[in-house]
Structure formats: C-alpha cells, structure tokens
Amino acid sequence: MGNTLNEITQEEIKQLILKTPMNLKLLDPIGKGGQKQVYKAIDQDKDNIVVFKVIKPDLEIERVKREIRAVKIINHKHIPKIYNTNAENIKKSEDIVWIIEEFIEGESLRDALKRKRSFGLGDIVLFIDTMLSILEKSEASNIIHRDIKPENIIIDTQNKYWLIDFGIARHLELDSLTESNSPFGPFTIGYSSAEQFRNRKKEIDIRADLFSLGVVVAEIIIGYNPYLRDAKDVLQIIKNIENQPLPLLRIEGDSQFLFARFIKTLGDNRISRRPRTAKEAKQLFNIVKDTLKI
Amino acid sequence: MELFLQMGYQMKAHSLDLLSKWSEGTVILSPKNMTLDQMKSMVNDIQQRNGSVLIDSQFYMPRTSQEKLHLHSFWPQDYDTNTFFNGRGIKEMIRILLDEYIYPLEASAFIIPTLYLENTNEDWNNITERIISSLSNFQLLIPKYLTVCVGEELLKNEESTHLLIEQLENYPVNGFYIIPTHPDNRYLVEDVSWLLNLLDLVSGLKLLGKKVIVGYSNHQLLLLSLAKVDAICAGSWLKTRMFPLGDFNQSGDEQVGGRRSTWYYCPQALSEYQVPFLDIAYRLGILHDIKFSEAYETEYSAILFNGAQPTTVNFKEKHAFRHYLNSLKMQCLEVSKETYEDTKSYLKMIFETAIDLTSYFRKNGVRGKHRDFNDVGESNLSVLDAFDNIRGLIYNTKWQKI
Numbered sequence: 001m002g003n004t005l006n007e008i009t010q011e012e013i014k015q016l017i018l019k020t021p022m023n024l025k026l027l028d029p030i031g032k033g034g035q036k037q038v039y040k041a042i043d044q045d046k047d048n049i050v051v052f053k054v055i056k057p058d059l060e061i062e063r064v065k066r067e068i069r070a071v072k073i074i075n076h077k078h079i080p081k082i083y084n085t086n087a088e089n090i091k092k093s094e095d096i097v098w099i100i101e102e103f104i105e106g107e108s109l110r111d112a113l114k115r116k117r118s119f120g121l122g123d124i125v126l127f128i129d130t131m132l133s134i135l136e137k138s139e140a141s142n143i144i145h146r147d148i149k150p151e152n153i154i155i156d157t158q159n160k161y162w163l164i165d166f167g168i169a170r171h172l173e174l175d176s177l178t179e180s181n182s183p184f185g186p187f188t189i190g191y192s193s194a195e196q197f198r199n200r201k202k203e204i205d206i207r208a209d210l211f212s213l214g215v216v217v218a219e220i221i222i223g224y225n226p227y228l229r230d231a232k233d234v235l236q237i238i239k240n241i242e243n244q245p246l247p248l249l250r251i252e253g254d255s256q257f258l259f260a261r262f263i264k265t266l267g268d269n270r271i272s273r274r275p276r277t278a279k280e281a282k283q284l285f286n287i288v289k290d291t292l293k294i
Numbered sequence: 295m296e297l298f299l300q301m302g303y304q305m306k307a308h309s310l311d312l313l314s315k316w317s318e319g320t321v322i323l324s325p326k327n328m329t330l331d332q333m334k335s336m337v338n339d340i341q342q343r344n345g346s347v348l349i350d351s352q353f354y355m356p357r358t359s360q361e362k363l364h365l366h367s368f369w370p371q372d373y374d375t376n377t378f379f380n381g382r383g384i385k386e387m388i389r390i391l392l393d394e395y396i397y398p399l400e401a402s403a404f405i406i407p408t409l410y411l412e413n414t415n416e417d418w419n420n421i422t423e424r425i426i427s428s429l430s431n432f433q434l435l436i437p438k439y440l441t442v443c444v445g446e447e448l449l450k451n452e453e454s455t456h457l458l459i460e461q462l463e464n465y466p467v468n469g470f471y472i473i474p475t476h477p478d479n480r481y482l483v484e485d486v487s488w489l490l491n492l493l494d495l496v497s498g499l500k501l502l503g504k505k506v507i508v509g510y511s512n513h514q515l516l517l518l519s520l521a522k523v524d525a526i527c528a529g530s531w532l533k534t535r536m537f538p539l540g541d542f543n544q545s546g547d548e549q550v551g552g553r554r555s556t557w558y559y560c561p562q563a564l565s566e567y568q569v570p571f572l573d574i575a576y577r578l579g580i581l582h583d584i585k586f587s588e589a590y591e592t593e594y595s596a597i598l599f600n601g602a603q604p605t606t607v608n609f610k611e612k613h614a615f616r617h618y619l620n621s622l623k624m625q626c627l628e629v630s631k632e633t634y635e636d637t638k639s640y641l642k643m644i645f646e647t648a649i650d651l652t653s654y655f656r657k658n659g660v661r662g663k664h665r666d667f668n669d670v671g672e673s674n675l676s677v678l679d680a681f682d683n684i685r686g687l688i689y690n691t692k693w694q695k696i
Binding site for chain 1: 452456459460463464494498502683686688691692
C-alpha cells in the first residue's frame with residue numbers, strides 16, 4: 001500500500017533511528033496516525049525498553065515542541081520521561097520530530113474499562129492522589145494538560161497510574177496556538193469542560209483539568225461516562241455538559257457521601273464551583289480521604 | 295455579616311438615630327435623594343457617631359434616570375453610549391466623583407459605577423472593562439468595589455449567572471456591590487432559582503477572596519450569610535429593601551408608592567404585620583407570641599406590647615422603620631457562626647421557626663400579606679439544601695479562610 005502525502009515512510013524511520021544517540025531496535029507498533037507513529041523499541045546497548053515516537057508535525061511543530069517542553073518542565077514521577085528528542089530533515093523534505101521516552105508496561109485506563117476491570121476504593125483513591133499530584137506540579141509550571149481521559153492514562157503492572165500525551169497542553173505563559181475567535185478550542189468531547197470547548201481563554205486554568213479528572217473518576221466508578229451515555233450527537237453532549245452536573249455517586253466505603261460530593265465538586269460543570277487550584281483540591285481530598293473506609 | 299444602611303427617602307433621621315444607638319455603622323449615600331451639600335452635612339453627622347460612608351453613584355441607567363441625579367456635577371451632560379465610554383467622558387466622570395464626592399466625603403471605598411445588566415452580554419463586559427481600565431489614570435488609596443446591578447432574568451438563569459461570575463473573575467477590584475432586581479417586583483422572593491443563583495453568585499465572588507456587599511436587601515437575604523457575604527444593605531421604605539428598577543428606568547420623581555401604612559417586624563417570624571393585624575393578636579391573646587424577644591428589645595416598638603390595643607398606641611412609621619433596621623442589624627450579627635455547618639443549622643432553625651410561627655399566626659387570623667415569610671419559607675429552606683449540595687464541601691473546609 002502506498003503512503004499518503006504526509007505519512008512517514010519506513011525508510012524515513014530507519015534513517016531517523018540512525019540519527020538517535022541510542023542503538024535502537026524497533027519492536028511492536030503501539031499507535032499510528034497519519035502524521036505520527038509510535039513504537040515499542042529496545043535500546044540494545046542498555047537492554048532497556050523505550051517508546052520511540054516519530055511525528056511529522058506539518059504546521060503543528062509548535063504544539064509538538066510544547067508537548068516535549070511540558071513533560072520536561074513538570075518532571076513528575078508519574079509522567080513518562082523523555083530521554084531524547086530532535087527534529088531531523090530527511091531528504092530535504094519537511095522536519096520530522098523523533099522522541100525517545102520511558103516505556104510503561106501496562107494498559108490504558110480505556111482498555112481496563114472496556115474489559116470491565118473492577119476498581120476498589122483504594123484503587124480510586126490512589127488514582128486521584130496520583131493525578132492531583134501531577135496537576136499540582138503542572139499548575140506550578142503554568143501548564144494545563146487539557147486532555148485528561150481514559151485513553152491518556154496508563155495503569156502499570158504494579159497498578160500505578162501514569163498520565164501521558166501533553167499534545168494539546170496549554171502553557172499559560174505562552175501565546176495560545178488556538179485562534180481567539182475560534183468557536184471551539186482543542187478538546188475531547190465528553191471530557192472537556194465548557195470553558196475549554198467554548199474556547200473562553202480567560203477562564204482556562206487548572207480547573208479545566210480538574211473537571212476532566214472528575215468525569216474520569218465518575219466513569220471509573222459507574223463504568224461509563226455520564227455525559228456520553230445515550231447522547232445522540234456531539235451537540236447533545238455539549239448541551240449535557242453545559243446543563244447537567246455529574247450525578248451524586250453511591251460508593252461503598254463512603255458512608256458520609258463526602259467522597260461522592262468531592263467528585264461532583266471536581267467535575268462541576270460550573271467553573272466557579274470547582275476547587276480553585278489543584279492544591280486546594282488536594283487539601284480537600286485529604287480531608288475526604290480520612291472519612292473513607294478503605 | 296454586617297447590615298449597611300441604604301439611604302432613601304427620609305432616611306437621614308433614621309440613620310443618625312440608629313448609628314447613635316449602635317455607635318458605629320456604614321451608610322450608603324444615595325445621590326438620588328440628596329444634593330452634595332446635604333451629603334456633606336450628613337457625613338459630618340455620621341462621623342460624629344463613629345460611622346462611615348459609601349457612595350453609590352446610581353449610574354445604572356444614565357439615559358433615563360431621575361432628574362435629581364442629573365443635577366449632580368459628576369453626571370455627564372452629554373451622554374451617548376457610543377462615545378461616552380470610548381472617549382474622555384467616563385474618565386472625567388470618575389475624576390469628578392473622586393475629587394468632589396469620594397475623597398471630600400471620606401468614603402471608605404470607591405463603588406465603581408457600571409450600567410444595569412439586564413442579561414449577560416458582551417456590550418456590558420466591554421463597557422465595564424473600559425470603566426475599569428479608565429481607573430488606571432487615578433491613584434486610588436481606598437478599596438474598589440464594582441457595582442453589579444443585575445436584572446431578574448439573569449438571576450433566574452444558572453448559565454447566565456455563571457457566565458457573569460466567570461466575567462467578574464477577571465476584574466482587578468477588591469470587591470463587588472451587587473444590586474439584584476427582584477422577580478416580578480416581589481418584596482419576598484419565592485423563586486428558588488433566583489435565590490439560589492444569587493447565593494451562588496455571592497459565593498463565587500467570595501471564593502475569589504473578594505468583599506461582597508448586597509445592596510437593596512431585606513431580611514430574607516439573611517440566607518446570604520451561608521455564602522459568608524460581608525454585608526447586606528437595607529433602609530426604611532421598601533424601595534431601599536428591594537431594588538426599585540422602575541425609579542431608574544423612567545424619568546420622574548420618586549414616589550413612596552402604594553398606600554402608606556405602619557408595619558411591625560416580628561424578627562422570630564421573619565415577617566411584618568400591619569398594626570391592625572396586631573389588634574387581632576391582642577384580641578385572641580397571642581400578642582406576646584409576636585413580641586420581639588428580650589435580646590431585640592428596643593425603645594422603638596416596646597409601646598406595642600404595653601398592654602394596650604396596638605392601634606391605640608403611638609407606634610409611628612419612624613418607630614417601625616427603626617425597629618425593623620435595629621432588629622435586622624442584630625439578626626445579621628447573630629447569623630454569622632464559627633463554622634459553615636453551624637451557620638447552616640442556625641439558618642435552618644430560624645427559617646423553620648418562622649414557618650411554624652407564621653402558620654400559627656395565620657390560623658389565628660394574623661396575616662403578613664406580601665410580607666409574610668410563610669409564602670417563601672420553603673424556598674429559603676430549599677435553597678439552603680441545594681447550596682449545600684453544590685458548594686457545601688468547599689465551604690465546609692474553607693470557612694475560616696473565606
């Protein structure tokens with residue numbers, strides 16, 4: 001089969017591997033899009049499994065640079081580390097970016113939900129603790145992930161949680177890459193807050209990530225995304241998010257309903273009702289945790 | 295939670311009397327009712343009583359407002375929405391307000407004038423941003439509170455209320471002076487959405503660390519203490535206890551409106567009764583149940599309960615106003631508790647007590663007409679629970695820091 005105009009060829013990938021400082025051998029493909037290919041690979045000198053990403057960013061080179069920058073700045077133990085990266089010009093065509101990053105053995109939260117893995121209260125508490133810890137660091141670095149969803153969360157073999165893909169992260173101290181008069185900002189339907197998908201940039205801050213986190217936690221508990229379920233189309237999902245709060249969840253071990261209210265507060269569709277900062281959310285969660293029977 | 299006195303028609307004497315009694319207090323001066331010279335004279339009297347003042351320029355509807363407002367020097371002679379806010383107009387108005395009113399009258403804060411907001415819209419946002427940016431020309435050493443005079447439709451709508459909160463988050467001010475327009479011109483509000491959205495608006499701003507004062511209020515808004523509002527404002531006539539939109543959106547002098555009658559405020563019932571209805575209570579031997587409690591004892595209304603038939607005693611309008619404001623002041627002080635849960639429980643208790651009492655009074659023929667809390671009691675209780683559901687967790691944990 002031939003390649004589309006912007007697709008990265010196998011020949012280009014071979015040449016890129018030669019330009020990396022590691023003695024890489026590609027193993028299995030992990031993901032593939034038109035302009036992005038992701039492989040599991042082995043650093044043959046150190047016998048270390050890594051992720052090898054190649055991206056042909058076209059006009060999106062700034063977004064790719066910002067993704068790399070975000071991961072490096074936040075530098076959290078539950079965000080896979082970037083070992084090496086560079087942009088190469090193969091055959092004098094456009095730049096191709098390669099990234100070598102830490103490989104996390106495990107499955108995505110999406111896959112776990114699909115196979116109906118059960119999550120105990122302890123698992124959920126650990127998940128929230130990990131995510132809030134990441135968000136606290138990203139908040140301190142003025143970065144918003146903007147795409148927290150089950151596909152971007154990895155559960156490793158020790159049942160620890162990792163956040164990946166800062167591809168649409170917003171750096172608050174840098175100019176936005178989305179046009180101000182665009183009716184919609186970059187978002188994933190069903191997980192993004194109204195202020196994010198409405199592209200109300202003045203209001204975008206860490207509370208957008210807290211909203212997404214609230215929705216993901218609700219999905220872990222009830223097994224489905226309440227905003228996506230039974231929605232006929234995108235417009236209905238948008239309407240749901242703008243008009244309906246998350247349901248109050250019944251959670252075993254949460255006899256005082258404080259944990260349920262915490263999740264509802266995190267994922268409140270009204271920005272001013274969410275905790276103002278990730279730090280505040282963490283403090284709130286620490287109080288709520290004490291009331292749980294884990 | 296404090297009670298500020300909202301100036302209105304014939305309010306001067308009441309204010310000074312109450313400030314003397316309290317030995318402190320804040321009065322919001324109203325240019326609609328006073329000239330600058332009258333204000334100066336009154337400020338002197340207020341300061342002698344250890345009081346302070348704020349000045350609400352009442353610029354909500356500049357095209358149509360009353361002629362008395364037009365006589366003030368800060369009021370623009372040539373007002374045109376298109377050019378006034380783009381040019382030197384607003385800057386000049388603020389300069390005069392500061393130089394001739396705010397500083398000489400030693401106002402404790404600058405209430406920034408803005409236009410009435412019927413419903414959320416970009417024009418209001420743009421104009422308000424221009425007003426705020428024009429403030430950068432002045433070095434202000436006192437806090438700045440932005441006027442947010444909102445229409446009833448906005449406050450009935452959750453989405454609109456939150457769009458407003460999101461907009462207000464952006465303004466570099468120390469606080470907000472909210473003036474809510476009551477739905478259907480009702481003194482006591484039954485509409486739970488309106489009540490909840492107002493409470494939500496106050497809490498959204500309080501959680502930003504801002505000071506929030508709610509103007510033109512009455513005792514029903516004691517419930518705003520749950521959001522830890524800093525102050526509500528009330529005066530004598532109903533027009534100072536609910537925003538008289540009609541007085542500002544049409545020309546003409548202020549009318550007191552309706553037939554004048556004297557009302558007695560029963561604090562424990564959160565209701566007001568015309569004196570002839572107290573005669574019914576007197577005849578049925580339940581007048582003592584309507585009497586204020588010991589803690590509220592004032593010289594203003596004690597005469598009603600001295601054993602004579604209430605309509606035969608010398609209980610006048612001025613006594614009624616002062617008794618109302620003095621009682622409300624004490625209720626404002628009492629309602630603020632150490633914790634969120636205590637405040638919620640206390641509010642629930644006073645609302646339930648008022649419902650029970652008003653039901654009992656009604657059964658005996660004592661009715662408060664449109665000032666009877668029984669008609670809105672369930673709404674107030676409902677709003678307490680709804681607010682607890684949406685904001686309770688954060689309020690519970692942050693109460694001391696709000």
